[in-house]
Amino acid sequence: MGRVRVGAVGDVHLDRDVVGRFRPALDDVAEHADILLLAGDLTRHGTPEEAECVAAEFGGLDVPVVAVLGNHDYHGDRVTEVTGILQAAGLTVLEGEGTVVETQNGNLGVAGAKGFGGGFAGRCATAFGEPEMKDFVRHTEFSASLLTKALESLECDVRVALTHYSPVPDTLQGEPLEIYPFLGSYLLAEAIDAVPTQLAIHGHAHAGVERGVTPGGVRVRNVAHPVIRQAYSVFVIDQTC
Amino acid sequence: MKDEYLLAQVQRLLAEDGGELGIDALRRDDTLVLRGEVESADRCREVERRVADAFPELTILNELTVPRVHKPQESEELTGRPAAAGATSEDRH
Numbered sequence: 633m634g635r636v637r638v639g640a641v642g643d644v645h646l647d648r649d650v651v652g653r654f655r656p657a658l659d660d661v662a663e664h665a666d667i668l669l670l671a672g673d674l675t676r677h678g679t680p681e682e683a684e685c686v687a688a689e690f691g692g693l694d695v696p697v698v699a700v701l702g703n704h705d706y707h708g709d710r711v712t713e714v715t716g717i718l719q720a721a722g723l724t725v726l727e728g729e730g731t732v733v734e735t736q737n738g739n740l741g742v743a744g745a746k747g748f749g750g751g752f753a754g755r756c757a758t759a760f761g762e763p764e765m766k767d768f769v770r771h772t773e774f775s776a777s778l779l780t781k782a783l784e785s786l787e788c789d790v791r792v793a794l795t796h797y798s799p800v801p802d803t804l805q806g807e808p809l810e811i812y813p814f815l816g817s818y819l820l821a822e823a824i825d826a827v828p829t830q831l832a833i834h835g836h837a838h839a840g841v842e843r844g845v846t847p848g849g850v851r852v853r854n855v856a857h858p859v860i861r862q863a864y865s866v867f868v869i870d871q872t873c
Numbered sequence: 874m875k876d877e878y879l880l881a882q883v884q885r886l887l888a889e890d891g892g893e894l895g896i897d898a899l900r901r902d903d904t905l906v907l908r909g910e911v912e913s914a915d916r917c918r919e920v921e922r923r924v925a926d927a928f929p930e931l932t933i934l935n936e937l938t939v940p941r942v943h944k945p946q947e948s949e950e951l952t953g954r955p956a957a958a959g960a961t962s963e964d965r966h
Binding site: 868 | 884892894895909913914915916940941943944947949950952953954955
C-alpha cells in the first residue's frame, strides 16, 4: 500500500458562462490525483441544461470522477435527469451509496450523500413541534444513516466520506453563526466517526475555511471553490502511517 | 425602506431568482455594496443588473470577485491521525 491522491472541489455552479474555465486545469488531472471528487452544487439551478455543462467540463477525464449533488442541484426538482446526464458522461453520482476505485496505490472507497442541515451538538435542531420542523431534522437523520451504511459497505484500503453539507463547525469559521444550522449537521460527523474513515470532504460553506476534524478524529476538508481558490485541491493519504 | 428590510430583499432576490446565495449586501448611505464570489464575470454583471433593476434609487458598488481556477500548486499530505476532540494525552499515543 502506498499513497493515494484524492483531488476534490465543490460548488463549481456551472452554467454556460462557466464552461471551459475549469477544463484547462483538468486535462492533466492524472498527474496530480488518482480520483476527482465533486462535493455538490455542480450546477446553478439544477437544470438539465446546466448538468450538460457539468458533463462537458468534468466528463472524459483521465481519472474517475465521483460526485454528490448539492442543494443547488435539487433546486430545479429534476434530480433524476440531472443525475442521468452526469452518469452518461461517465461520472459516478452517489446518494447513500459507495463506490470503490482501484488505484495503483490501493483501493479507494468513497461513500457519498448530500447530507443536510440542523446544526451542531448543543445547538442543533430537534425533531419536535411542527411537522415541518420534524421533517427537516428527519431528513438529516435519514441522510446520515445512508452515509453510515454506505461507509460500512465499502471494502477498501482507504475510506473517504463525500458530502455537500458540513459534518463539523470547524470548517464553517467565517460564515455567520446564525446560518450554521443551514450549513451542516453533527449527525454527519457521527455517521463518519462510526466507521473507520481517513478523510471527509464537503463543500457548501463558501465563506468557511479548509480544515477541520470530527470529534472522532477524522480530518475534514471544505473544498468549496471560493474557499480553495483553485481548480481542485489534492490530498495525499499515506496508508503506511 | 429600513436597511434591514432592504438587505433581506436583496439577499432573497439574488438567491431565489438568481441562485446566488453567497453574496453580502451592505448599505452605505445611498450606496449598496455587493461583496462575495461568483463563478464568472458575466455573473458579476448579472447580479448588479438584477439589483439595479429592483432598486433603481440606489447606487451600486460592485465588489464581487471570481475565484481562480488554476491547477493545484501543492498537495496536502495526510499522515498519521489527528487527535479526537476531548482525547487525553494518553489517548493520543
